[in-house]
Amino acid sequence: MGERNMNEWKEVLCLFSDDVTPEQMCKIRTVYALKWYVEKANFNKWIYYCFSVIGILCPLVNAVLVVCCEYKLITVLLSSITSMAASMLAITNAKSKWENYRSAAEFLKREYVLFQSGTGVYRDENRSAIYLQTIEDYMQIIHTKWQKIFDKDNLKSKSSLS
Numbered sequence: 735m736g737e738r739n740m741n742e743w744k745e746v747l748c749l750f751s752d753d754v755t756p757e758q759m760c761k762i763r764t765v766y767a768l769k770w771y772v773e774k775a776n777f778n779k780w781i782y783y784c785f786s787v788i789g790i791l792c793p794l795v796n797a798v799l800v801v802c803c804e805y806k807l808i809t810v811l812l813s814s815i816t817s818m819a820a821s822m823l824a825i826t827n828a829k830s831k832w833e834n835y836r837s838a839a840e841f842l843k844r845e846y847v848l849f850q851s852g853t854g855v856y857r858d859e860n861r862s863a864i865y866l867q868t869i870e871d872y873m874q875i876i877h878t879k880w881q882k883i884f885d886k887d888n889l890k891s892k893s894s895l896s
Contacts, residue, residue, distance in 0.1 A: 756862030763866065764846045767873060768839055775835035782828040788819040831880070838876045845869055 754762070796812040799805055823829070849856045849865040856865055 756866075760846075760849060760862050760865050764842055764869065767869070768842045768846075771835045771839040771842065775832050775839060778826075778828045778832035778835060781826055782823070782832055785819040785823045785826075785828070789816055789823065792816040792819070834876060834879055838873065841872055842869060845872075 792812045792815050796809050796816070799809055799812070845865065845868060848854050849861060852861065855861075855868075858864070
């Protein structure tokens with residue numbers, strides 16, 4: 735098990751302790767999930783922007799080179815890079831993943847603020863149980879969406895290899 739996995743495990747290990755209060759459990763679960771969703775959102779955002787910029791800049795440079803120079807090899811190479819960037823955008827579904835992870839992070843932030851302030855459904859004495867049920871249900875929905883995207887990614891990858 736890698737160092738990163740061990741650190742992640744240490745972060746949530748306290749959830750399994752008998753000494754954790756329901757409020758602490760809510761905070762630990764929220765902080766861990768929020769960190770994970772933001773990390774994934776940022777990674778997919780980075781992928782999306784990198785491939786998008788490549789897909790925009792290469793054709794522009796290519797157009798200039800075609801008009802100004804006789805570098806056929808470079809124009810072919812830039813066209814290939816553009817095609818690869820467009821393919822990677824389609825295969826990775828980075829924009830969709832970025833949006834899903836970002837939405838999940840925003841949902842968790844909103845719910846935690848409502849929970850902390852004791853408003854809405856979190857006004858009652860079972861607020862910790864209601865909060866945990868709400869966020870776990872939501873995260874299950876997000877996981878199901880992600881799984882559908884992942885299944886689509888696998889189908890795209892397999893069809894592009896054929």
